Amino acid sequence: MDLSREYAKELDAQDALSVYRDEFYIQPETIYMDGNSLGLLSKRAEKxxxxxxxxxxxxxxxxxxxxxxxxxxxxxxxxxxxxxxxxxxxxxxxxxxxxxxxxxxxxxxxxxxxxxxxxxxxxxxxxxxxxxxxxxxxxxxxxxxxxxxxxxxxxxxxxxxxxxxxxxxxxxxxxxxxxxxxxxxxxxxxxxxxxxxxxxxxxxxxxxxxxxxxxxxxxxxxxxxxxxxxxxxxxxxxxxxxxxxxxxxxxxxxxxxxxxxxxxxxxxxxxxxxxxxxxxxxxxxxxxxxxxxxxxxxxxxxxxxxxxxTIDKVREKSLRSTRYLMDLIEAELSSHGFVIGNPKEDEYRGGHVCLEHTEAARICKSLKEHGIVPDFRAPNVIRLAPVALYVSYEEVWETVQIMKRIMDEKLYEKHENKREIIA
Ligand SMILES: Cc1ncc(COP(=O)(O)O)c(C=O)c1O
Ligand SMILES: Nc1c(O)cccc1C(=O)C[C@H](N)C(=O)O
Known part of the structure; x- marks a missing residue:
């Protein structure tokens, strides 16, 4: 598998849905991976x-x-x-x-x-x-x-x-x-x-x-x-x-x-x-x-x-980006004790990836500190949704890179492994 940023960029260049990304309010320095809980505001919705x-x-x-x-x-x-x-x-x-x-x-x-x-x-x-x-x-x-x-x-x-x-x-x-x-x-x-x-x-x-x-x-x-x-x-x-x-x-x-x-x-x-x-x-x-x-x-x-x-194109991209996310996690984070908890087959997989880890609550806090917005579900799940209309492949790549740094350098250890009020 090609683990380079360039490959992620190539996937974005081929993505017919990438035009919709500009229609959403995406905050600077933020990668929003929580559209499975609350989706982002679009300019058309605002209008x-x-x-x-x-x-x-x-x-x-x-x-x-x-x-x-x-x-x-x-x-x-x-x-x-x-x-x-x-x-x-x-x-x-x-x-x-x-x-x-x-x-x-x-x-x-x-x-x-x-x-x-x-x-x-x-x-x-x-x-x-x-x-x-x-x-x-x-x-x-x-x-x-x-x-x-x-x-x-x-x-x-x-x-x-x-x-x-x-x-x-x-x-x-x-x-x-x-x-x-x-x-x-x-x-x-x-x-x-x-x-x-x-x-x-x-x-x-x-x-x-x-x-x-x-x-x-x-x-x-x-x-x-x-x-x-x-x-x-x-x-x-x-x-x-x-x-x-x-x-x-x-x-x-x-x-x-x-x-x-x-x-x-x-x-x-x-x-x-x-x-x-x-x-x-x-x-x-x-x-x-x-x-x-x-x-x-x-x-x-x-x-x-x-x-x-169209929902068919949305699903097609969602399957591709969740697959890409899982492949990157397996390639880059395999030594850090993560378990992919969602079904891997396309016909049994929804729109988000479920990543299990004993330190999930504080890894989530650290991700947020580094500009990634996931969510945590007790006791041990980090949910990551590369939503088709506004999350790019490059952002999926970036998310895994940041997570790798958080794990390699144990940056999550400064947080308590306990959920916030709204997890
Ligand atoms: C699967 C599922 N069912 C029910 C609910 C409750 O929805 P609401 O609070 O909008 O009634 C939610 C989300 O909060 C949900 O994810
Ligand atoms: N409905 C929510 C809320 O009012 C606040 C925070 C989160 C939610 C959610 O929808 C959570 C979501 N149903 C979940 O899958 O966990």
Whole structure:
């Protein structure tokens, strides 16, 4: 393997997506490798925020129906713009709520315990918020989560074996909820296979797409996934606390939302103000209250960029740069006790590299001190995401060089091996 900076530069010269880098606010002397947690601001997203602010400034209440992006239809419009990212029909996606509130909405709708089928199947490595939501949903139905929430065990603490998930799809399971990509190890699950296996057993299945939306193409419609939900602030660069998204397969259109609210109404009827709820005929029905217009605003500019760049090209580059990062780590850092914790195969790897080390917390602090922004996940993981639209191959190379210096010279030792409040 060519370990030179020149080779990294050559990769950048051949990269068709490199034109997008200039569209982002990249801070001087900083290499941003944390787009898997919070993506960077783009100039187009900034512009769309200013446009929506202006519509408020100039139109007041009329902004709901007037201006370049009437607010009343914005959640559906953004859903349509997101559809190709997840392989959905335009009307199957709506931008609304947050990951966790959307999960509550979808479980309230799709979890129908009946007879012996009363359990929810998840995995022991999922993000805590999903597990809290599932536990509370079970409690609301009068079930004990210790008994009714099955969390598939990991064999190695990093990955979940799909056979173990399928092996737990027993006849007492009503619903399966899984991540598309595991937040810590970056394992990508075979969504199509798991959906098929769940359906063969008469079980509903939904996916948390937080760590794949904007990084990996999906075919939610074709695969028959019942529902999915994700945030837009990671790979889709919609800003801190930006509004989330949900997908409901069209076969479920007409299902009454578990949590109803007036923005789930059929738009023609909403302002009739009747006390009988008339839900929209598509995924729009699963909205609850008034859209957070200012918090979806960045997504207008950001999604436009993804429409242009295409998710297939984004994935192609992401696979190349995560592969390049892993190869450099193996070549340059092999004597320093790192373990690559993510699956190495393209078909099982998400958008970030999971690097394990016993000193991970303080190596992260030292990386930040040297201008690299990774994140740390307890107990021992450094996550590094060379995000396709704004991280160059040369920056990937530079990251490994800096890490090598930190390890060779033991520069991390001046820090405490303990996480910060936000890791
Ligand atoms: C996989 C996953 N699920 C759920 C969440 C929670 O998202 P939110 O806080 O936006 O509800 C996150 C991120 O915080 C996540 O990474
Ligand atoms: N949502 C976050 C937040 O409000 C603050 C800091 C980080 C986050 C994250 O999204 C973390 C992320 N879900 C993770 O994969 O760990």
């Amino acid at each position: 769309s925020v200013l446009e929506l602010l202006d519509s408020w400034k100039t139109l007041g209440i009329n902004g709901w129906m007037q201006g370049g992006h009437p607010w009343f239809y914005l959640s559906e419009k953004l859903g349509k713009m997101s559809a190709s990212l997840v392989g959905a029909k335009a009307e199957e996606v709506v931008v609304t709520g947050s990951t966790t509130t959307n999960l509550h909405q979808l479980v309230s709708t799709f979890y129908n315990p009946q007879g012996k089928r009363t359990k929810i199947l998840a995995d022991e490595l999922n993000f805590p918020s999903d597990i809290y939501a599932l536990q509370s949903q079970l409690k609301l139905r009068g079930y004990d989560p210790d008994h009714h929430l099955i969390r598939v065990k990991s064999r190695d603490g990093r990955l979940i074996d799909e056979d173990d998930i399928i092996g737990n799809m027993h006849e007492d399971v009503a619903l399966v909820v899984l991540p598309t990509v595991l937040y810590r190890s970056g394992q990508l699950l075979d969504i199509e296979r798991l959906t098929k296996e769940a359906h063969n057993r008469g079980i509903m299945i939904g996916f948390d797409g937080c760590h794949s939306a904007g990084a990996i193409p999906h075919e939610f419609h074709k695969w028959g996934v019942d529902f999915a939900y994700w945030c837009n602030y990671k790979y889709l660069n919609s800003g801190p606390g930006g509004v989330g998204s949900l997908f409901v397969h069209e076969k479920h259109f007409g299902k009454v939302p578990g949590l109803a609210g007036w923005f789930g109404s059929d738009k023609e009827k909403q302002f009739d103000m009747e006390h009988t709820f008339s839900p929209a005929k598509d995924a729009g029905a699963f909205q609850i209250g008034t859209p957070h217009v200012m918090s979806v605003a960045p997504l207008l500019g950001s999604l436009e960029m993804f429409e242009e760049a």
